[in-house]
Amino acid sequence: MGRGLGAAATAALIGLAALAATSAAEPAKPAGKEVLPVRVWDIPSVERLPDDERGRLARYGRSIFEATYAHVGPEVADPAKRFAGNNLACKNCHLNGGFKKFGLPVIGAAADYPAYSARSGAPASLVERLNGCMTRSMNGRPMPAGLTEMRALVSYLDILSTGIRADAEVIGKGAGRMPELARAADPARGRAIYADKCALCHRSGGEGLRRGLPGDALGYLVPPLWGPDSFNDGAGMNRLITAANFVHANMPNGTDWTAPVLGVEDAWDVAAYVVSQPRPHKADLAADFPDKLAKPIDTPYGPYADGFSEQQHKYGPFGPIAAKVKALDAARK
Numbered sequence: 631m632g633r634g635l636g637a638a639a640t641a642a643l644i645g646l647a648a649l650a651a652t653s654a655a656e657p658a659k660p661a662g663k664e665v666l667p668v669r670v671w672d673i674p675s676v677e678r679l680p681d682d683e684r685g686r687l688a689r690y691g692r693s694i695f696e697a698t699y700a701h702v703g704p705e706v707a708d709p710a711k712r713f714a715g716n717n718l719a720c721k722n723c724h725l726n727g728g729f730k731k732f733g734l735p736v737i738g739a740a741a742d743y744p745a746y747s748a749r750s751g752a753p754a755s756l757v758e759r760l761n762g763c764m765t766r767s768m769n770g771r772p773m774p775a776g777l778t779e780m781r782a783l784v785s786y787l788d789i790l791s792t793g794i795r796a797d798a799e800v801i802g803k804g805a806g807r808m809p810e811l812a813r814a815a816d817p818a819r820g821r822a823i824y825a826d827k828c829a830l831c832h833r834s835g836g837e838g839l840r841r842g843l844p845g846d847a848l849g850y851l852v853p854p855l856w857g858p859d860s861f862n863d864g865a866g867m868n869r870l871i872t873a874a875n876f877v878h879a880n881m882p883n884g885t886d887w888t889a890p891v892l893g894v895e896d897a898w899d900v901a902a903y904v905v906s907q908p909r910p911h912k913a914d915l916a917a918d919f920p921d922k923l924a925k926p927i928d929t930p931y932g933p934y935a936d937g938f939s940e941q942q943h944k945y946g947p948f949g950p951i952a953a954k955v956k957a958l959d960a961a962r963k
């Protein structure tokens with residue numbers, strides 16, 4: 631991948647297009663980081679890898695990514711393999727196998743680790759980051775680094791980082807950043823939007839639509855959004871800013887970030903309705919983010935260092951919190 635003027639100019643152009651089409655509130659790029667477009671065509675497809683140890687492991691990893699419930703879910707035959715606590719799949723959130731722009735892609739993710747984790751206050755390896763999703767998004771227990779299923783997932787993620795350097799910023803990461811509301815997001819208003827735009831697929835009780843029968847380890851055609859078989863309250867998707875942007879850029883399923891179906895206000899309110907619903911509880915959440923000023927402002931559980939209520943951290947408005955956190959952070963430096 632060249633570092634010449636051509637590549638840089640192309641990256642800048644694509645970057646500008648992405649910025650213009652998302653919003654003016656796009657977070658500033660970290661200083662000094664080269665911005666790279668997502669060149670998915672440079673990533674080898676796992677089918678085409680040779681039939682050797684690496685190729686087989688990466689293909690197994692993709693299978694676990696797409697059908698997590700069938701390999702390490704709570705209904706698999708071997709109790710020792712039951713690591714996930716729910717019947718979701720990684721790809722329910724990391725859309726299109728982890729390739730979708732603003733659909734929480736994991737392209738380039740492996741290249742970023744080890745990285746400092748604000749959540750634990752210590753450096754995290756890729757295995758530890760992956761286990762963050764196992765214990766929160768998948769409401770399960772950590773998989774050991776040497777477990778074949780973990781090695782397979784890591785191998786799949788490694789393939790998805792082919793040609794992407796650790797210092798590169800991949801365009802389309804995360805779920806985007808639409809403008810924030812000046813008011814708190816409103817779950818009551820969101821409830822009506824849910825009935826109109828989501829319930830057809832995710833069902834009126836948020837329970838989703840199973841592919842088969844409970845106990846058969848076949849997972850979901852449409853994943854649940856709350857209730858006992860969903861992500862727990864410590865998951866990233868349980869934070870309103872993440873959930874609202876994800877929904878805006880990707881839902882109803884099939885939506886692309888270039889052509890959102892929901893208006894900005896509707897996306898905030900329907901996501902507020904989703905995060906207001908009951909879900910499994912993760913123990914010891916108060917220990918997350920030992921540096922409370924590094925806690926994402928939409929973390930829906932305390933303690934906080936900024937004096938704002940749990941209610942405001944959960945539903946916004948976020949502007950006043952962000953300003954206070956910034957001032958407190960500047961004051962201690």
Ligand code: HEC
Nearest residue numbers: 718719720723736739759760763767783804861866867872
């Ligand atoms: C309920 C939704 C959900 C599910 C299911 C889920 N994740 Fe995640 N995952 C997230 C969110 C949200 C993030 C944080 C993205 C961010 O910070 O922008 C994340 C982050 C990650 C990252 C770090 C990405 C990066 O760029 O640093 C990896 C790796 C990852 N997940 C892997 C997995 C794997 C493997 C599975 C399945 C075992 C999984 N996830 C299941 C929601 C989910």
Ligand code: HEC
Nearest residue numbers: 721722723827828831851852853854855877881882883900
């Ligand atoms: C056409 C059916 C359909 C509609 C309508 C739809 N979704 Fe989804 N949704 C899906 C499917 C299918 C997935 C999983 C995607 C995958 O695995 O590729 C998903 C995934 C999700 C996820 C991440 C996975 C999880 O379990 O949390 C969230 C959050 C979500 N949808 C919220 C919504 C909201 C809110 C609405 C209404 C605005 C909505 N969806 C409308 C089908 C739909």
